[in-house]
Amino acid sequence: MDIIISNASGVPIYEQIEEQIKSMIMNGDLSAGDALPSMRLLAKELRISVITTKRAYEDLERDGFIESVVGKGSFVKGINSEIMKESMLFAIEECLEKAVDKAILGKVSLSEMQEMLSIIYEEKKNE
Amino acid sequence: MDIIISNASGVPIYEQIEEQIKSMIMNGDLSAGDALPSMRLLAKELRISVITTKRAYEDLERDGFIESVVGKGSFVKGINSEIMKESMLFAIEECLEKAVDKAILGKVSLSEMQEMLSIIYEEKKNE
DNA sequence: AAAGTGTATATAATGCATATACACAATAAT
């Protein structure tokens, strides 16, 4: 399981795990029925507490993406891919809104923002 | 002093105050030497604690934007407007980076993002 | 003296992350 944790970003660890697992499901790297790494194993790999992985899996279960059964493990559920895309777009929208709020306060123009966005996107694309 | 506090955004109150005062300074609505509303008065207007306004003013003072003297009040300092613009752009950049991170995980294209950004900007511009 | 400033101390509520112990299931050893 290729999950990368960044402590610098300010994003909670459990949220980073959630995002990346959701992305794997959406992109077909994980399919319905597939077993996720156990909470303990993932915690060991990432050198974090079991409770943090549990928190991530718990949220994913609450949102209907996975299912956990005691003694056996955690598994990907069958999911409406459209709904996932929607929720992903919504999260992006929230970030953009914050950026726009600041831009308007600072009298930064839309074209300036478009330029910044483009540069950042091209940078991040090749990582 | 036209400061608007939003509890829904998740942004700390003191941070919202800081951003908006910085913006007023940068846009010339406040000039060097101008008196800010007293911590108590602002707290009363916004219906928050004095300690929260103090926290905001404290940060602004630490960053060199204002000056507080006990018994008298808080006042705008002379500031390098270029540096302010820089820090404002940096904050916007951080937000855009988070959005791009999500977009790449979700295989959302740059042009999709540009479209979203444009819509959000035009919406917010008229508020 | 009174009313206006900024300041300091102690406190509460929330969110993130943890260690440790518990309960259940599958497997290996006897």
Added chain:
DNA sequence: ATTATTGTGTATATGCATTATATACACTTT
């Protein structure tokens, strides 16, 4: 088959940092 072991998910109590607060203090002006 029975039991011990190992591997699952789960629950409780705790530490720490951040946000926001009430209350009392110290200084300046009027």
